[in-house]
Amino acid sequence: MTNDKRNVERASKLDTATLSDALDKLGIAGQCHRIKARSTDFRLAGRAWTLKYGPASNPPGTVGDYIDDVPPGAIVVLDNAGRVDATVWGDILTEIAHRRGLGGTVINGVCRDVALCLKLGYPVFSRDHWMRTGKDRVQVEATNIPVNIGEARVQPGDILRGDADGVIVIPREHEDAVLDTAETIQHAEDAIREACRGGTRLDEARQQFKYHQLQTRGK
Structure with a gap:
């Protein structure tokens, strides 16, 4: 087992409270403020694959067709600047991410279609959930760059650990x-x-x- 995988496994055996201490x-600084699991049963541990959003231009850009580029086991980390008025994750992404064996999703913002992630047991962590789409409201700025999640900096490849108490980033x-x-x-x-x-x-x-x-x- 490589050290990369070994450390993810070590993190998976520790709760976020202990890691926070x-x-x-x-x-x-690695505690993601106000980022919560959509179910207290959700757990995740893996390395970050990051994406940053910005306000939509005119004409608007895409919200993103990136999901097939994320490697199995990785955590999709979406920085929508903490916006709670436009979603950047829904049921199609949940279904594909679950089928491809991704490790979970962490959003500095909101998701929708929560019923499916609960049904599939696919872990989604976000500020909240709401139904209004991000299409024509936000667009992808860049992928695999440093982002901010709940006031914590996340770089591609950092370990994320999530449980009922929230999400921790380990640089x-x-x-x-x-x-x-x-x-x-x-x-x-x-x-x-x-x-x-x-x-x-x-x-x-x-x-x-x-x-x-x-x-x-x-x-």
């Missing part, structure tokens, strides 16, 4: 450090739980495993 400890240049730190935090929290199950007081267990320093930068 690791990012805080390392001073890295490629820091992924080993973030994953190492998150695993250390997870081991400490597991040890605290196990100690408490054995009768140890919570405050004592937290002190023993340095709980209050786990997320503090530089400690």
Whole structure:
């Protein structure tokens, strides 16, 4: 297994809360503010394939026929500047993405046709969902460039991890450090739980495993 795949697998075993704490400890901004799963059952982990939208020109450009270019397992990351008045993802894209084995979709904006992603179990994360089309309102500006998702920067190839609490971006240049730190935090929290199950007081267990320093930068 390549290191690229190994790190995606490592990320998939960690929840976003633990990864968020690791990012805080390392001073890295990677929490996607207000980006939520359309179902609390949705989970995703994979590398980013990015697309940036802008307001439509006159005559308008296309909203995008890019889906067949996205490699299996990748996360489609769509930056629509946080707009909630025009969608950039719907049922046709969901069906094709699901059939092609993509890892999920993350949108700095809104989607529609939520019923199908729920039926198929295809994970979509966005600011919200609404029915009004983006056609003639937005257009593709560029693909596979750095984008912004919920105030976090995402570059092509970065790891994204999503669950019921939201979405985390792990920058490629820091992924080993973030994953190492998150695993250390997870081991400490597991040890605290196990100690408490054995009768140890919570405050004592937290002190023993340095709980209050786990997320503090530089400690």
